[in-house]
Amino acid sequence: MLRFLDKHAGKLKLTALVLMLLIPLFLYLAALYGSAVQVKLLLGLIGATMLLTMRIG
Amino acid sequence: MLQNIIKSRLVSEMTEIFFVKWILALSPIVTVMVLMIYGNWSGSRAGAAGWFVALTAATLGFGAHPRLVAYSQMKGVLLSLNVLYIIWAALFLYHVVNETGAIKAIGTGIQRFSGDKSIQILIFGWIFASFLQGVAGYGVPIAVVAPLLVGLGFSPVVAVAVPAIGHSWSVTFGSMGASFQALMAVSGFDSSFLAPWSATLLGMTTFLCGLFAVHVYGGWKMIKHSLPAILIVGTTMAGTQYVLAVSGMWTLGGFGASLAGLLSGLTVARLKIYNQTPASRLQSEMGLGWALSAYFILVVVVSAGVMVPSVKTFLGQVRLSLSFPEITSLKGWVVPAGEGKSINIFGHGGALLLYASVIGYWVYRAKGFYRTGAMKTIVAKTIKSAVPTSLGIVTMVCFAMIMDHCQMIYILAEGISRAFGPFFPLVSPWIGLLGAFMTGSNTNSNVVFGVLQQQTAQLAGLSAALILAAQTTGGALGSMIAPAKILVGCSTVGLSGKEGPVLKATLRYGLLITGIVGVVTLLFSYFA
Numbered sequence: 001m002l003r004f005l006d007k008h009a010g011k012l013k014l015t016a017l018v019l020m021l022l023i024p025l026f027l028y029l030a031a032l033y034g035s036a037v038q039v040k041l042l043l044g045l046i047g048a049t050m051l052l053t054m055r056i057g
Numbered sequence: 058m059l060q061n062i063i064k065s066r067l068v069s070e071m072t073e074i075f076f077v078k079w080i081l082a083l084s085p086i087v088t089v090m091v092l093m094i095y096g097n098w099s100g101s102r103a104g105a106a107g108w109f110v111a112l113t114a115a116t117l118g119f120g121a122h123p124r125l126v127a128y129s130q131m132k133g134v135l136l137s138l139n140v141l142y143i144i145w146a147a148l149f150l151y152h153v154v155n156e157t158g159a160i161k162a163i164g165t166g167i168q169r170f171s172g173d174k175s176i177q178i179l180i181f182g183w184i185f186a187s188f189l190q191g192v193a194g195y196g197v198p199i200a201v202v203a204p205l206l207v208g209l210g211f212s213p214v215v216a217v218a219v220p221a222i223g224h225s226w227s228v229t230f231g232s233m234g235a236s237f238q239a240l241m242a243v244s245g246f247d248s249s250f251l252a253p254w255s256a257t258l259l260g261m262t263t264f265l266c267g268l269f270a271v272h273v274y275g276g277w278k279m280i281k282h283s284l285p286a287i288l289i290v291g292t293t294m295a296g297t298q299y300v301l302a303v304s305g306m307w308t309l310g311g312f313g314a315s316l317a318g319l320l321s322g323l324t325v326a327r328l329k330i331y332n333q334t335p336a337s338r339l340q341s342e343m344g345l346g347w348a349l350s351a352y353f354i355l356v357v358v359v360s361a362g363v364m365v366p367s368v369k370t371f372l373g374q375v376r377l378s379l380s381f382p383e384i385t386s387l388k389g390w391v392v393p394a395g396e397g398k399s400i401n402i403f404g405h406g407g408a409l410l411l412y413a414s415v416i417g418y419w420v421y422r423a424k425g426f427y428r429t430g431a432m433k434t435i436v437a438k439t440i441k442s443a444v445p446t447s448l449g450i451v452t453m454v455c456f457a458m459i460m461d462h463c464q465m466i467y468i469l470a471e472g473i474s475r476a477f478g479p480f481f482p483l484v485s486p487w488i489g490l491l492g493a494f495m496t497g498s499n500t501n502s503n504v505v506f507g508v509l510q511q512q513t514a515q516l517a518g519l520s521a522a523l524i525l526a527a528q529t530t531g532g533a534l535g536s537m538i539a540p541a542k543i544l545v546g547c548s549t550v551g552l553s554g555k556e557g558p559v560l561k562a563t564l565r566y567g568l569l570i571t572g573i574v575g576v577v578t579l580l581f582s583y584f585a
Contacts (some may be wrong), residue, residue, distance in 0.1 A: 013101075013444045020451045021134055028131035028379065031124045039123045046130060047112075050105040050452065057101030057448050 104452025120387030142407030182219030190231035191312030199546035230310025254526035260295030351417030372404030486531030493535020502532035
């Protein structure tokens with residue numbers, strides 16, 4: 001898994017950037033109109049993206 | 058008596074609680090600093106780690122809850138997009154130009170003007186490096202100029218240290234004003250409020266950067282020899298930057314100033330005192346005029362977009378914006394309702410850069426300066442260079458927004474205000490320097506510390522414009538000592554793994570200039 005992340009770090013950085021810019025939009029919509037579970041789920045997704053960045057950034 | 062004892066114990070306990078909260082609020086910043094300085098982590102990795110620490114500290118000590126964090130992250134993205142728009146477009150323009158060989162042609166063109174070592178240092182390490190900062194930034198000035206100086210016979214350490222010191226004054230208004238845009242975005246102030254003081258302090262550092270760039274190579278003797286050139290060119294650059302910044306054309310501040318500096322520098326190089334040694338006779342395939350043509354187009358496009366009211370109104374019709382409701386933390390800190398940072402899709406500085414890039418591309422293409430498949434290479438190089446910087450900015454902005462929404466920055470500001478009181482202006486540029494040192498970016502420094510400086514200034518009753526100017530000036534100067542940038546420069550002259558001597562050379566000048574800026578800020582805050 002870690003070897004895969006290191007091997008594809010270049011593409012994954014771009015993916016992480018796109019996710020970091022997109023997830024907060026859904027998070028914003030969930031905070032306005034959605035449920036608490038949706039908000040927590042999306043926050044978890046941002047957390048996962050940050051973890052990915054900590055590995056490949 | 059008993060009342061007094063109880064009162065003093067209460068005060069002491071409250072101070073202790075405040076201190077604990079202050080340390081907790083400081084923890085994300087310390088995390089980023091430690092990881093970058095001691096762990097050699099990149100800005101994006103350290104920013105992501107800082108995000109986790111900020112989230113934990115905000116939840117444990119400052120009453121953060123999921124909805125509050127959700128809104129803070131969306132506001133962070135809006136802020137980031139404003140900065141990233143400029144960064145991506147600036148890098149795209151740089152690669153559009155560089156792919157034709159124009160940057161090399163500009164370097165060759167300059168070499169033909171003088172064989173005097175001090176003039177070569179000034180033209181390459183001070184003026185041309187600042188010009189590159191004006192059009193690209195993100196380590197490009199050091200990476201491009203260092204090998205050119207080695208080619209002229211300077212030692213690798215001097216070749217990296219000179220542009221590192223020389224370009225720093227132009228960082229805030231360079232890169233099409235990305236760092237200044239970040240300062241405006243986080244503080245909520247517009248350019249007319251922030252630009253005068255920022256351009257004044259940065260104007261002062263223009264001369265100091267020129268003086269010390271020469272000092273690195275030739276000491277005080279060479280300073281004496283090059284002083285007339287530094288005064289003439291420095292006045293031209295600082296003056297042009299000031300005029301452009303205060304007239305609303307801050308996106309062109311660094312670029313316009315260094316372009317004016319380039320013209321005055323090449324004129325000064327013709328003076329008799331600087332023409333004792335024969336100049337280079339190298340010829341480039343592309344003339345200096347053609348090499349600079351994309352930048353002339355940029356000047357026309359930005360001037361039209363900023364100064365012609367009908368064009369400005371036309372381009373400013375489409376804005377991306379989101380409204381946010383009032384939100385309160387579990388500890389009672391209220392973030393008022395309002396709109397996030399809006400993005401002017403077609404009139405933004407980044408958009409103007411893109412128009413100039415596209416026109417420039419067609420001009421170069423029509424003249425046959427590109428090889429087949431050049432656009433593919435340009436796009437690939439832009440993505441490769443912009444993604445790591447962008448990741449760093451987004452992670453830093455996102456954790457800074459968590460801190461801002463949970464009173465953490467306010468607590469930090471209050472602590473600094475209590476500790477330094479009326480002497481805060483002395484410390485202000487050091488905070489900016491620290492931010493740039495740890496993140497490798499004036500933009501990131503402004504994002505992380507801009508609000509902190511603003512709130513501290515307001516609490517201490519000082520001019521927010523002056524303190525924010527000191528912040529961004531310190532942040533700009535941090536570029537000369539930021540390991541991230543030194544590493545880039547060293548890698549281009551075969552000094553990889555031997556960055557220590559370069560850092561040692563730049564560090565003393567960086568600290569000295571920052572100290573001078575601190576004293577000047579203190580004097581301005583009480584006498585201006």
